[in-house]
Amino acid sequence: MSNHVLSLSDVDIFQMDNLILKDVNLNIDKGEFVYLIGKTGSGKSSLMKTLYGDIPLKKGKGSIVDFDLARLRESEIPYLRRKLGVVFQDFKLLTDRTIQDNLKFVLKATGWKNKTEMQDRIDTVLDKVGMKTKGFKYPHELSGGEQQRVAIARALLNDPELIIADEPTGNLDPQTSVEIMEVLQTINKNGNTILMATHDYALILKYPSKTLKCDDGEVFEVVQKTV
Numbered sequence: 001m002s003n004h005v006l007s008l009s010d011v012d013i014f015q016m017d018n019l020i021l022k023d024v025n026l027n028i029d030k031g032e033f034v035y036l037i038g039k040t041g042s043g044k045s046s047l048m049k050t051l052y053g054d055i056p057l058k059k060g061k062g063s064i065v066d067f068d069l070a071r072l073r074e075s076e077i078p079y080l081r082r083k084l085g086v087v088f089q090d091f092k093l094l095t096d097r098t099i100q101d102n103l104k105f106v107l108k109a110t111g112w113k114n115k116t117e118m119q120d121r122i123d124t125v126l127d128k129v130g131m132k133t134k135g136f137k138y139p140h141e142l143s144g145g146e147q148q149r150v151a152i153a154r155a156l157l158n159d160p161e162l163i164i165a166d167e168p169t170g171n172l173d174p175q176t177s178v179e180i181m182e183v184l185q186t187i188n189k190n191g192n193t194i195l196m197a198t199h200d201y202a203l204i205l206k207y208p209s210k211t212l213k214c215d216d217g218e219v220f221e222v223v224q225k226t227v
């Protein structure tokens with residue numbers, strides 16, 4: 001059986017009718033930590049959006065956590081998202097409710113019903129990111145780094161087969177970026193597969209791993225010294 005969590009072959013990535021990336025071929029195996037780099041506008045976000053069903057796959061073959069991206073129906077997207085954890089640069093927490101309630105909202109929306117099980121899961125994921133004691137706070141009462149920890153906890157709620165993180169340290173200072181990276185590294189060592197877009201080469205040097213680059217309409221793997 002294939003160990004691929006993600007597999008793209010001869011995929012073209014579009015924004016509307018504009019071709020952004022051509023003939024993309026890549027595989028990510030269970031347990032890998034993979035960086036996605038490339039200058040602004042090179043197509044990193046477009047690639048990631050295609051992976052979580054925000055942009056339809058119009059050409060080529062793509063499978064992600066057992067979903068066929070070329071045949072993905074609108075109605076299947078919520079089920080795909082349940083098997084993925086997506087983390088954004090700007091955290092995207094709901095500002096009108098506490099951290100606990102942000103997480104509860106996601107659990108309810110994804111079919112959880114039992115209150116004790118929900119609370120146990122929330123405690124577990126907040127503990128994983130070092131935020132167990134701050135669940136009663138509102139997002140604006142937390143620092144950027146703490147909000148990103150919560151966003152990572154939220155991504156972990158449904159035990160995703162792949163975490164897609166689009167510049168998760170983009171809004172954070174260097175020290176806080178390292179702290180968030182430590183959280184992601186620990187999660188990866190505990191078995192979660194992670195694809196992370198970043199501009200932060202210092203992080204890549206500190207935590208070397210497989211690196212894919214978007215450049216001039218293509219995606220290719222780079223060896224560390226040419227990053």
Ligand SMILES: Nc1ncnc2c1ncn2[C@@H]1O[C@H](COP(=O)(O)OP(=O)(O)OP(=O)(O)O)[C@@H](O)[C@H]1O
Nearest residue numbers: 015016020038039040041042043044045046047214
């Ligand atoms: N909603 C959109 N509609 C049309 N074109 C878009 C849209 N979003 C992005 N693009 C274009 O697609 C190309 C790739 O953008 P994308 O956001 O994927 O790059 P990126 O590598 O993620 O950049 P950044 O590092 O700045 O986030 C750019 O030329 C951009 O102008």
